[in-house]
Amino acid sequence: MSSVVEVKNLVTSFKTQEGTFNAVDNVSFKVDAGKTLGIVGESGCGKSVTSLSIMGLIPMPPGKIESGEILFKGQNLLKLSQNEMRKIRGNKIGMIFQEPMTSLNPVFTIGNQIEEAIKLHQKELSSKQVREKAIDMLKLVGIPSPEKRIDDYPHQLSGGMRQRVMIAIALSCSPDLLIADEPTTALDVTIQAQILDLIKKLQRELNTAMILITHDLGVVAETCDDVAVMYAGKIVEYGTADQIFNRPLHPYTKGLLNSVPHFETGKRKTRLETIPGIVPSLANLPQGCRFFDRCTQSIEQCKVRQPELEKLEHNVACYNPVKQK
Amino acid sequence: MSTGTTATVEQNQVSSAGVSLWSDAYRRFKKNKLGVVCFFIICGYVAIALLTWLGLLGADFSVNGPDSYAAPSSSHWFGTDIFGRDVFARGLHGTRIALSIGLATSFIAIPIGVTLGAIAGYFGGLVDDFIVWFYNVVESIPDILKIIALGYAMGRGISTVYISIGLTTWVSLCKLIRTEFMKHKRRDYVQSAMAIGASHKRRMFLHILPNVFHIILVNLSVRFITAIKMEVVLSYLGLGVEPGQPSWGIMIDDAKLEMARGVWWGLTCASIFMFFLILAFTLFNDALREALDPKLRNK
Numbered sequence: 346m347s348s349v350v351e352v353k354n355l356v357t358s359f360k361t362q363e364g365t366f367n368a369v370d371n372v373s374f375k376v377d378a379g380k381t382l383g384i385v386g387e388s389g390c391g392k393s394v395t396s397l398s399i400m401g402l403i404p405m406p407p408g409k410i411e412s413g414e415i416l417f418k419g420q421n422l423l424k425l426s427q428n429e430m431r432k433i434r435g436n437k438i439g440m441i442f443q444e445p446m447t448s449l450n451p452v453f454t455i456g457n458q459i460e461e462a463i464k465l466h467q468k469e470l471s472s473k474q475v476r477e478k479a480i481d482m483l484k485l486v487g488i489p490s491p492e493k494r495i496d497d498y499p500h501q502l503s504g505g506m507r508q509r510v511m512i513a514i515a516l517s518c519s520p521d522l523l524i525a526d527e528p529t530t531a532l533d534v535t536i537q538a539q540i541l542d543l544i545k546k547l548q549r550e551l552n553t554a555m556i557l558i559t560h561d562l563g564v565v566a567e568t569c570d571d572v573a574v575m576y577a578g579k580i581v582e583y584g585t586a587d588q589i590f591n592r593p594l595h596p597y598t599k600g601l602l603n604s605v606p607h608f609e610t611g612k613r614k615t616r617l618e619t620i621p622g623i624v625p626s627l628a629n630l631p632q633g634c635r636f637f638d639r640c641t642q643s644i645e646q647c648k649v650r651q652p653e654l655e656k657l658e659h660n661v662a663c664y665n666p667v668k669q670k
Numbered sequence: 671m672s673t674g675t676t677a678t679v680e681q682n683q684v685s686s687a688g689v690s691l692w693s694d695a696y697r698r699f700k701k702n703k704l705g706v707v708c709f710f711i712i713c714g715y716v717a718i719a720l721l722t723w724l725g726l727l728g729a730d731f732s733v734n735g736p737d738s739y740a741a742p743s744s745s746h747w748f749g750t751d752i753f754g755r756d757v758f759a760r761g762l763h764g765t766r767i768a769l770s771i772g773l774a775t776s777f778i779a780i781p782i783g784v785t786l787g788a789i790a791g792y793f794g795g796l797v798d799d800f801i802v803w804f805y806n807v808v809e810s811i812p813d814i815l816k817i818i819a820l821g822y823a824m825g826r827g828i829s830t831v832y833i834s835i836g837l838t839t840w841v842s843l844c845k846l847i848r849t850e851f852m853k854h855k856r857r858d859y860v861q862s863a864m865a866i867g868a869s870h871k872r873r874m875f876l877h878i879l880p881n882v883f884h885i886i887l888v889n890l891s892v893r894f895i896t897a898i899k900m901e902v903v904l905s906y907l908g909l910g911v912e913p914g915q916p917s918w919g920i921m922i923d924d925a926k927l928e929m930a931r932g933v934w935w936g937l938t939c940a941s942i943f944m945f946f947l948i949l950a951f952t953l954f955n956d957a958l959r960e961a962l963d964p965k966l967r968n969k
Contacts, residue, residue: 400865402861402864402865406795431867431868431869432867433867434864434865434866434867435865435866435867435868436867439865439866440862440865442858442861442862442865444858447857447858447859448858448859448861448862449859449862450859450863450877450880450881451691451859451881452690452691452880452881452883453880454690461863461866461868462866462867465866465867465868466867498690498691500691511862514862514866515865515866
């Protein structure tokens, strides 16, 4: 099966007063139809910049895509003009944002906003058909009495409802690729589960490829087929969810998994494990491995040269990977 | 998670469909009694302006009467002027001119201010630098000098007043709109509009503009006050509407000579008309801002 989206050696840089930094450095991955790739990592590791690069929404300047290819169904998105890109955004690639509370325009009804997404890309529909389609979308994302709700303003809906509307907008043109940038971060836990279920269900129904960006490992475990772990702009480990969760190779991935609190009854509470240190600033990255300062099993070589992704059991960028028991 | 949970949907919603921000603002505006009174005073002025324009009110404003400078009486509430014309009728007609100036200058200044401000704030960078430079240059010359210069260049007349005030008073609105656009273009909703494939123009004028529209509305009301005062100043300086036209500025200008002869009614009539219109607009403006400004909400 050919991939819906394939990112090859993507480098995205930002120009700041202190110089130019690569927020995303030589990142490659691919997603097949109906599959979900989870991109995990701490804040500022380049997850969102990766997704914005695919959407062509990097503010330029200060941002710039230095090199690489983003192949969307075989077509390099980086070669497209603004106009051609606009026809793809919202139509072939949908995006769900982190903040449902602020991502809807407060002065328009939710109906207006779903209809706009449809009208922008399906010009042949009459306004009556567009409205019917918008109501269908609301029904699809599980909003009760959509015929009435369609004329509501965003401020009349709760966070979970608004995220449902955002999903309706993102899926209104049945995109081939859905990018969900921390879709549940701003929601409380019970709603998170509902929204994730909804996204999964719709993805299965529409056979959409999905990139799920999150720092919540629980979310990844529940929804993703493949996982890419990012650290300071690079992918440090890339494999199936099973490989990453059950047989992590990179010390960072292992550290991340260890720092998830475990709740087991009958056991004494232990201190939550953390990864010591902080993410290095992009302004002064070490010469060698970017995780060197925080790594518990670094060796001499790590200090000198940056490890690249290598195929061991699965892809990992480490000279001294975690030994499997 | 089962699909059963998916179907469960958050209940406790604010019910009733379609309470827009505008109807919310209207509801809050209605609570402000003073604002409502002022709104009706303004409506009264608009009615006077329309009726005089149609010739249904104060039609005798340019009819010369037999007595020059007759004191106020029951037939001439504010006396007569040098040609024996009814001062009150002229005051009524002054309303028409004052409001037409407020309206016409707004039609010129608001599109300029909004467009330039939107472009500057939205695109930023060099475009912004250029527009900021441009309005700083325009602003560095005092308004009254620009208006006088334009007035001399175009000759005296009401269209000169429209154009000269219109072309000089867009800067403050432009600045306001520019900063609002800078603020809004980074908002999430603009980014999500981008993500559904909306063009720059669409984002600027369809997504952001309605969100800053209240600023334009409040500015419109302030603009009327400025324009009306400016017309009076211009006419007083002899650059405004042609003499003989029933403008408040001309009436006040004429009072220079009249006051020496103890004729106080021309000045009084024009001042009273102006006083209540400006007062009503000022208070209405405050009420409008209170109703529209989200920061002043829920008080």
